Amino acid sequence: MNLSFFDQFASPCLLGIPLILLSMLFPYLLISPQDNRWLSNRLSTLQLWFINLITKQLMLPLNKNGHKWALILTSLMTFLLLTNLLGLLPYTFTPTTQLSMNMALALPLWLATLLTGLRNQPSISLGHLLPEGTPTPLIPALILIETTSLLIRPLALGVRLTANLTAGHLLIQLIATATSVLLPILPSVSILTALILLLLTILEVAVAMIQAYVFVLLLSLYLQENI
Amino acid sequence: GPLSEQRLMDMKLGQLPMWLATCDFSPRGLLGGVQKAWSSYYDKYINVKRGGPAGISMLLAGYCLLSYGWNYQHISKISFLVSI
Numbered sequence A: 001m002n003l004s005f006f007d008q009f010a011s012p013c014l015l016g017i018p019l020i021l022l023s024m025l026f027p028y029l030l031i032s033p034q035d036n037r038w039l040s041n042r043l044s045t046l047q048l049w050f051i052n053l054i055t056k057q058l059m060l061p062l063n064k065n066g067h068k069w070a071l072i073l074t075s076l077m078t079f080l081l082l083t084n085l086l087g088l089l090p091y092t093f094t095p096t097t098q099l100s101m102n103m104a105l106a107l108p109l110w111l112a113t114l115l116t117g118l119r120n121q122p123s124i125s126l127g128h129l130l131p132e133g134t135p136t137p138l139i140p141a142l143i144l145i146e147t148t149s150l151l152i153r154p155l156a157l158g159v160r161l162t163a164n165l166t167a168g169h170l171l172i173q174l175i176a177t178a179t180s181v182l183l184p185i186l187p188s189v190s191i192l193t194a195l196i197l198l199l200l201t202i203l204e205v206a207v208a209m210i211q212a213y214v215f216v217l218l219l220s221l222y223l224q225e226n227i
Numbered sequence B: 001g002p003l004s005e006q007r008l009m010d011m012k013l014g015q016l017p018m019w020l021a022t023c024d025f026s027p028r029g030l031l032g033g034v035q036k037a038w039s040s041y042y043d044k045y046i047n048v049k050r051g052g053p054a055g056i057s058m059l060l061a062g063y064c065l066l067s068y069g070w071n072y073q074h075i076s077k078i079s080f081l082v083s084i
Helices: A004-009 A020-025 A042-059 A064-086 A099-120 A122-127 A136-151 A153-182 A187-226 B013-021 B027-046 B054-075
Strands: none
Touching (some): A042 A064, A042 A187, A099 A122, A136 A153, A153 A187
16 A cells, blocks of 8 residues: 555645745635625625625624624634635645644644633633532543633644545545545456545535634634633 | 736736736736636636636535645555555
8 A cells, every 4th residue: 555645735826935835825716805795706605705704603602802803703704614625626635734844833722722811801711611410529630621621622623634535535546546446356346446436525525624614613603711 | 118017817828928917926916816817717617797606616525626636646656556
């Protein structure tokens, strides 16, 4: 079994020039520039409707202070959604399969929510470390457990996104290889594998969208506790 | 002169070297050229009254082709004689 299945995740380079920056900037082309007309083109209308939907959804549980985070959360959501979905096209490179990039997104934002909480309302933020109604002997153990759970959040955020996308891309590549190899040998099994590939691709589209949403939702939840 | 003000698509093939000589190849000029090309594409295919999926699909197909070109050197080395 050759190990070239992981080569699709290697950062693309052309003559030594890293192309990952261009891959990250391409989604920007797909977002139509804001037009101050009453009726813009269909793409703009669709995108505006979508951005309004997710902003409303994210900002509902937050108080007025949390609304300052609307821009960064919505743009993060749009970026992750477009990057994940673009990676499903053939031959494209998905920057969100790189752990470095996801950790660079997750860690600063989580730290920002934590520091906001500790700065503005320190006792309430620390109070989240102990759930209500715990029996007194359990308190030290529970504080330790909750602290661990708090500190592992950025790691979980980054690794969740990376692992989901990487696993999906790898599965697609494996099943596609199986389909193409089986085609001259056992065409009927190959058609069955092609059907599995179709279902898997639909799943991957869903996963791409869900993972982006989960990332941003969890960040907004961490923000809710701290603001 | 009048040559540099004409658009690239309206050029005849013989006039191309002369047009290239009038081009501004500084980073700012190149960026301006890219911006102009993008806004021409956007206004022609996407920013229309009854657009469909065609505008974005052409863009995505171009992106796929570009990525294929970037990866070509790597893809051409994969051998299809996989012994499982």
